[in-house]
Amino acid sequence: MTDKHEAQHEPLSYRFLALVWAGLMALTALTLGAAKVDLGFLNVVAALGIASAKASLVIFFFMHLKYENRLIKGMVLTAFVILAIAIALTFVDVGYRY
Amino acid sequence: MAEHGATAAHPKDYHAAKMGMWLFLFTEILLFGGLFLLYASYRHRFPEAFHAGGQTLDVFLGALNTIVLITSSLTVAMSITALRRGELTRCLWLLGFTIACAGGFMVNKTIEWSAKFHHGLIPGSEHMLGLPQGQSVFYGLYYAMTGLHGVHVVIGATVLAWVMLLIRQGKVTAQDYVVLENAGLYWHIVDLVWIYLFPLFYLIS
Numbered sequence: 001m002t003d004k005h006e007a008q009h010e011p012l013s014y015r016f017l018a019l020v021w022a023g024l025m026a027l028t029a030l031t032l033g034a035a036k037v038d039l040g041f042l043n044v045v046a047a048l049g050i051a052s053a054k055a056s057l058v059i060f061f062f063m064h065l066k067y068e069n070r071l072i073k074g075m076v077l078t079a080f081v082i083l084a085i086a087i088a089l090t091f092v093d094v095g096y097r098y
Numbered sequence: 099m100a101e102h103g104a105t106a107a108h109p110k111d112y113h114a115a116k117m118g119m120w121l122f123l124f125t126e127i128l129l130f131g132g133l134f135l136l137y138a139s140y141r142h143r144f145p146e147a148f149h150a151g152g153q154t155l156d157v158f159l160g161a162l163n164t165i166v167l168i169t170s171s172l173t174v175a176m177s178i179t180a181l182r183r184g185e186l187t188r189c190l191w192l193l194g195f196t197i198a199c200a201g202g203f204m205v206n207k208t209i210e211w212s213a214k215f216h217h218g219l220i221p222g223s224e225h226m227l228g229l230p231q232g233q234s235v236f237y238g239l240y241y242a243m244t245g246l247h248g249v250h251v252v253i254g255a256t257v258l259a260w261v262m263l264l265i266r267q268g269k270v271t272a273q274d275y276v277v278l279e280n281a282g283l284y285w286h287i288v289d290l291v292w293i294y295l296f297p298l299f300y301l302i303s
Contacts (some may be wrong), residue, residue, distance in 0.1 A: 011182040058171060
């Protein structure tokens with residue numbers, strides 16, 4: 001069993017974490033800028049796309065998911081796939097009913 | 099698993115502890131996910147009211163709170179590095195700063211909600227229920243979702259304060275740090291929810 005070593009990946013450096021933070025701040029500025037331009041429906045796509053990019057940074061680096069074992073990665077993926085299915089099915093229903 | 103997982107370096111089963119926390123976080127994701135679904139459906143039903151409603155929210159305060167939460171996420175992540183390197187004082191300062199950010203977030207939220215209350219937008223009030231249906235739904239969702247999120251901010255800050263105490267008592271250490279990691283995961287989920295709440299309520303209008 002390599003458990004002991006797997007669990008103890010090196011702590012992330014302050015410098016690296018600060019870079020992730022800078023990325024998150026840049027994306028926040030980008031989403032504020034994008035909201036000022038009228039792109040119609042694309043505004044929604046841009047806002048959610050940028051939010052998802054920020055979410056990925058938080059999940060993979062701040063939450064260490066990138067350094068977790070396959071089991072936890074698979075579990076997180078499953079949870080988000082289930083959420084995506086729920087969203088997709090609801091949209092199909094709402095979109096065609098009214 | 100137990101005899102392998104719980105070694106001298108990790109008296110608790112490190113993997114099981116983390117997995118348990120993630121499982122709990124999935125329930126949180128689905129809890130807010132359900133509310134986001136409700137938001138999306140009603141937005142589809144009342145596009146004009148949601149557009150008008152979004153424009154009455156304070157983008158500056160929303161953006162400020164976004165910066166506060168992102169920064170607090172950074173300091174929690176840094177506190178784990180500090181603890182594992184044995185830099186206890188730095189770790190406690192970083193956690194203290196995170197809790198201060200949580201306080202700042204709630205102060206901004208209070209200012210924001212007070213301004214809305216001032217305009218008669220009080221949940222359950224005659225005025226709010228008397229609004230056109232779409233607007234009443236928009237503000238209802240606004241209060242429900244930012245309110246539930248605010249409760250999570252307060253819980254997260256309380257948990258972090260408790261972990262600070264455990265660190266001071268030497269119960270959470272450079273070798274046994276999974277409690278801090280799990281508290282950090284919870285705090286990051288609070289940030290994650292706000293990352294979606296902010297553009298959906300304040301920006302798309």
